[in-house]
Amino acid sequence: MIGSSSPGKGPLHASVSAMQFSRKALIVMMTASIGLAGCGGEKQTVDDVDNSPGELYFSYPAADQAAVPVTAPVFMRFTRALSVDESELSPDMLHLESDQGEVIALTDLTTTSGQQGIAARPAQPLKPGTRYTLTNSGLATSMGDIELPGGGLSFTTAPATQGPLLDRTEGSGFRVARFIPKGDDVYPATDISVLRIQFTEPVEEDSLRYGETISLLDGNNDPVPAEMYVQGHRVTVDPEGDLDPSQTYTISLTDGIRSTIADAPLELPPEAPWTFTPLDSASPNGVRERMAQTATTDTGKLALSGEDYNSVSLSSLLLGSGNNTTATGTVFAELGFIPKFENAGQSVPLRIDRGALMTGSDVVVKVAGALPAGFSSEAVEVRFLSDANGFLMKNPHTDNESAPVSWSFTSIWR
DSSP states (O other), rough: OOOOOOOOOOSOOOOOOEEEEOOOOOOOOEEEEEEEEEEOOOEEEEEEOOOOOEEEEEEEEETTTTETTOOOEEEESSSSOOSSOOGGGGGGGGGEEETTOOEEOEEEEEEHHHHHEEEEEEOOOOTTTTTEEEEEOOOTTTTOOOOGGGSEEEEEEOOOSSSSGGGGOOSSOOOEEEEEEOSSSSOBTTTTEEEEESSSSBBBBOOOBBBBEEEEEOOOSSSOOEEEEEEEEEEHHHHHOOOOOOOOEHHHHTOOOOBBBBBBBBOOOOOOOOEEEEESOOOTSSSEEEEEEEEESSBOOTTTTBBBEEEEEEETTTTTEEEEEEEEEEEEEEEHHHHHHHHOOOOOOEOOOHHHEEEEOOOOOTTTTTTTEEEEEOOOOEHHHHHHEEEEESSSSSSOSSSSSEEEEEEEEE
């Protein structure tokens, strides 16, 4: 393997898959004044009024999102306040159904964001590797009934990492399910990209040998020095340095990569190996905006979910699962040159460097993850093992400049 690390089996794993924030915008309201000739020469002012029922600002899961956790809640936020009080919310207002016709009951319906949003939870975990569609009935604002884009929001749950074999697969056969970045306008490949590969079945870690069965090759066909991490269906290849926008890179995978299910070899499509030329993310002066992001313990609650900000869920054999720690500290985020990507209609890349360190609050230590040991861990180190690499994406539901934009990133933590 090229690089200093071996496939990662860190004792603690956590991932932050999606965040959202509101971009400040200056909105100039224009009033058209029309002079009418008549008695007294009076002028009449006509205001441009939005009479629409309201639009969807934000949703989780997002439309066509893949690999959604089976325990994920449902959030939607709209441009207008709902006309129904929280006490009047009914499970019949939201309908969640699988592509196989199974209807999932939703519970704990609440309004969020000053009654401009709604949140709910499935009454039971969703099925792994299954496509679901969320529709609504009876949700309205003071201006009329709300209609979801396309008639509903569809998403696909992630395959399981353990349990029955059919639950651990995504489709049929052992194949590459997706790359991130994809090299399109939503997930453009850039010089600060980290390669993330998701397979349709969990991968046998010993079959992944960087420089042999899996490689990121530069323009000279040499392996790019990189760190590699493996977790279930997912593999991360994190280059040690920035990629060169003047080179074309190749993602090389072989049938030596094996699935943990029946030791099946990787099926390679005709388009393999895959190539891409990274975009230059810097400004014309060769720099990227670098911003300090500070997390504190006094952060309040998320408007959409009511959960604490900066909460990281930790899992290990010793601690068990579902242990939350509140991360504090300062990390530095690099952002691609915004005008370059916005003018091209592309998402803006961002990165937090590997090695960034935050401090988490202590958690209770449990024997075999079940019995309290009588003491806590004290402060927990939350370290970025790989670059946190992601995108600032245009809101797909509305062109309103004050609408939230989506900030999505993924990293390997320890």
